[in-house]
Amino acid sequence: MSFAETIVPKEHLLGKTLPDLKRIAAKLGLPAFVAAQIAYWLYKTNIQSYDEMTNISKKVRLLLAEHYDLGVSDPVKVQQSADGTKKYLFPVSSHKFIETAFIPDARRNTLCVSSQVGCKMGCLFCATGRQGFQAQLSAGQIINQLRSIPEREQITNIVFMGMGEPFDNAEEVMKAQEILTAAYGFELSARKVTVSTIGIVPAMEVFLRESKCNLAVSMHSPFDEERRKLMPIQHVYPIKDVIDTINRADLGKYRRVSIEYIVFGELNDTQKHVKELARLLNKTRCRINLIRFHPVPNVPLPPTNEDRLVEFQRALNEKGIVTTIRASRGLDIDAACGLLSTKALIQRENGDF
Amino acid sequence: MNSVESKPNVKFKSVTILSNTEISPNVFLLSFKRDFAFRAGQVLGIAVSSNDDARLYSIASGENDENISLLYNIKPGGKLTPNLAILRPDDTLWITVPFGTYAGSDEPAYWIAAGTGIAPFYSMYRSGLGSNKILIHGSRTLDAFYFSDELLTDFGSRYVRCCSQQEGEGTYHGRVTQYLEALDNLPEDQKYYLCGSAEMVVECREILLSKGVPFSNVVAEIYF
Numbered sequence: 001m002s003f004a005e006t007i008v009p010k011e012h013l014l015g016k017t018l019p020d021l022k023r024i025a026a027k028l029g030l031p032a033f034v035a036a037q038i039a040y041w042l043y044k045t046n047i048q049s050y051d052e053m054t055n056i057s058k059k060v061r062l063l064l065a066e067h068y069d070l071g072v073s074d075p076v077k078v079q080q081s082a083d084g085t086k087k088y089l090f091p092v093s094s095h096k097f098i099e100t101a102f103i104p105d106a107r108r109n110t111l112c113v114s115s116q117v118g119c120k121m122g123c124l125f126c127a128t129g130r131q132g133f134q135a136q137l138s139a140g141q142i143i144n145q146l147r148s149i150p151e152r153e154q155i156t157n158i159v160f161m162g163m164g165e166p167f168d169n170a171e172e173v174m175k176a177q178e179i180l181t182a183a184y185g186f187e188l189s190a191r192k193v194t195v196s197t198i199g200i201v202p203a204m205e206v207f208l209r210e211s212k213c214n215l216a217v218s219m220h221s222p223f224d225e226e227r228r229k230l231m232p233i234q235h236v237y238p239i240k241d242v243i244d245t246i247n248r249a250d251l252g253k254y255r256r257v258s259i260e261y262i263v264f265g266e267l268n269d270t271q272k273h274v275k276e277l278a279r280l281l282n283k284t285r286c287r288i289n290l291i292r293f294h295p296v297p298n299v300p301l302p303p304t305n306e307d308r309l310v311e312f313q314r315a316l317n318e319k320g321i322v323t324t325i326r327a328s329r330g331l332d333i334d335a336a337c338g339l340l341s342t343k344a345l346i347q348r349e350n351g352d353f
Numbered sequence: 354m355n356s357v358e359s360k361p362n363v364k365f366k367s368v369t370i371l372s373n374t375e376i377s378p379n380v381f382l383l384s385f386k387r388d389f390a391f392r393a394g395q396v397l398g399i400a401v402s403s404n405d406d407a408r409l410y411s412i413a414s415g416e417n418d419e420n421i422s423l424l425y426n427i428k429p430g431g432k433l434t435p436n437l438a439i440l441r442p443d444d445t446l447w448i449t450v451p452f453g454t455y456a457g458s459d460e461p462a463y464w465i466a467a468g469t470g471i472a473p474f475y476s477m478y479r480s481g482l483g484s485n486k487i488l489i490h491g492s493r494t495l496d497a498f499y500f501s502d503e504l505l506t507d508f509g510s511r512y513v514r515c516c517s518q519q520e521g522e523g524t525y526h527g528r529v530t531q532y533l534e535a536l537d538n539l540p541e542d543q544k545y546y547l548c549g550s551a552e553m554v555v556e557c558r559e560i561l562l563s564k565g566v567p568f569s570n571v572v573a574e575i576y577f
């Protein structure tokens with residue numbers, strides 16, 4: 001293809017906030033109310049083409065189509081677990097894919113969305129971390145994971161716990177959480193949306209200030225030395241600073257902070273850990289979510305020991321920290337926490353070595 | 354922990370650039386006068402305007418050197434590095450206090466880097482920690498072995514340059530991962546420091562683990 005023929009992909013409308021859409025309307029010389037009309041079709045319906053935007057004139061629809069793609073795309077594959085969990089595969093560009101997990105249970109239907117293709121954080125226990133980083137997702141690509149699945153109407157909770165570290169893609173994640181919770185968007189309660197981070201402090205501060213959504217922090221060890229071995233981020237943003245950042249924030253009455261804690265058998269489930277967790281979280285209004293470790297091939301970490309897990313939970317509850325054990329879901333299709341990976345589909349690109 | 358090691362500080366202070374030199378295509382070494390203490394391996398937050406978000410850079414000079422140096426490459430379309438590269442001597446740069454706990458020690462160890470990930474090891478070496486280390490540096494091209502004159506003199510055969518795309522005298526032709534893959538009998542009781550992109554760190558870590566190195570002896574810094 002010659003340079004002149006190179007096709008520059010159009011920007012997508014999906015993922016634009018209402019203020020973004022107003023700017024777009026102004027740029028195209030359209031009245032401001034068109035922005036609200038577009039938002040309605042993008043976020044309140046599942047239309048697939050401009051033609052279906054019936055309250056927008058044909059002329060305006062053509063103008064929009066000339067400058068922007070809608071940005072909706074269907075998953076290319078779905079796997080279903082025996083327990084009802086489903087894993088969707090979405091292409092985001094050539095040879096780059098993300099996974100999204102739909103997790104139904106008696107009380108809620110949770111969608112676990114990805115924020116990046118791969119991840120740069122390199123946590124030792126995580127399958128996503130082992131595929132390295134391939135791309136950032138746009139807010140539209142994050143939103144599309146909800147918009148384009150058949151269960152869309154049934155989703156009650158969204159968790160940013162899929163592939164990637166949300167706060168390494170903070171701008172797009174902030175837009176996505178706005179669209180999920182805004183009146184013009186999906187109108188989910190902020191209490192039903194949780195962003196999970198390993199603790200990128202500067203972006204976390206912005207999130208705590210500017211969003212009302214819940215926060216989950218992956219801790220996995222309260223001890224510096226031990227956490228460094230599991231999570232390289234500890235060298236840069238130690239967990240103590242992460243907790244201090246939460247303690248400084250105004251959480252209001254309803255906002256929930258949870259501490260995610262993967263339990264490795266006889267490694268981070270001792271009495272010493274209980275004591276240090278209680279000390280570290282002394283001033284923090286939070287709960288702890290214990291997560292079973294699902295062995296990842298070639299990862300030298302011991303699986304959860306069930307008896308010790310229950311004892312660990314009991315000991316933490318006794319210290320006054322509300323502690324729950326998360327049910328493992330979708331194990332048979334690798335949809336469980338820490339198992340999402342699209343590594344097999346990646347074409348290697350030239351790195352820096 | 355002393356005060357300079359502590360938490361990241363979003364507050365900036367301004368410094369005056371002494372030099373900002375392109376030492377290899379699209380790779381720059383920037384320096385300014387040092388008026389604070391730090392530990393080799395620590396990073397600084399950097400911005401060209403005090404309103405910007407900081408990006409992190411490993412300090413690439415010794416604890417007692419007169420100047421602080423930073424080694425960076427231009428990321429096309431990046432928010433900071435294209436703007437950093439046009440700064441000239443006497444221009445202002447905004448920096449945070451040094452922070453981070455990626456610190457060296459005087460025990461024997463492997464230092465394994467890719468690209469600009471050589472920076473913390475160069476700092477550790479300039480701070481007197483190099484004598485019992487094996488330094489392995491991976492890059493795509495021969496012109497990207499930063500500080501190699503100095504390192505060759507002091508490390509001799511303990512300095513291995515792995516070049517994946519060009520052949521050159523005294524260098525290993527292949528990726529740093531291929532080099533590690535071919536090593537036998539890696540001591541299991543030594544530390545293996547890794548520094549570079551996520552991809553490099555994750556791949557090298559996997560190789561080390563497969564060769565029997567316990568994960569507790571892998572010390573990783575990722576340039577995310």
Ligand SMILES: Cc1cc2nc3c(=O)[nH]c(=O)nc-3n(C[C@H](O)[C@H](O)[C@H](O)COP(=O)(O)OP(=O)(O)OC[C@H]3O[C@@H](n4cnc5c(N)ncnc54)[C@H](O)[C@@H]3O)c2cc1C
Nearest residue numbers: 408409410411424425426428431432433434469472576577
């Ligand atoms: C602890 C630490 C130490 C660091 N030390 C150094 C150092 O000494 N020298 C140095 O040069 N850099 C270092 N970095 C990286 C540095 O902080 C910046 O991220 C980098 O210089 C790019 O900044 P930028 O603002 O120009 O680009 P940005 O605007 O941040 O990035 C441009 C775009 O490239 C994307 N991108 C990032 N990585 C990849 C990738 N691997 N593949 C594809 N796309 C990618 C980003 O997501 C973004 O969309 C360090 C990072 C950390 C966390």
Ligand code: SF4
Nearest residue numbers: 119121123126129164
């Ligand atoms: S656990 Fe989260 S932050 Fe860590 S590597 Fe996996 S996806 Fe990235």
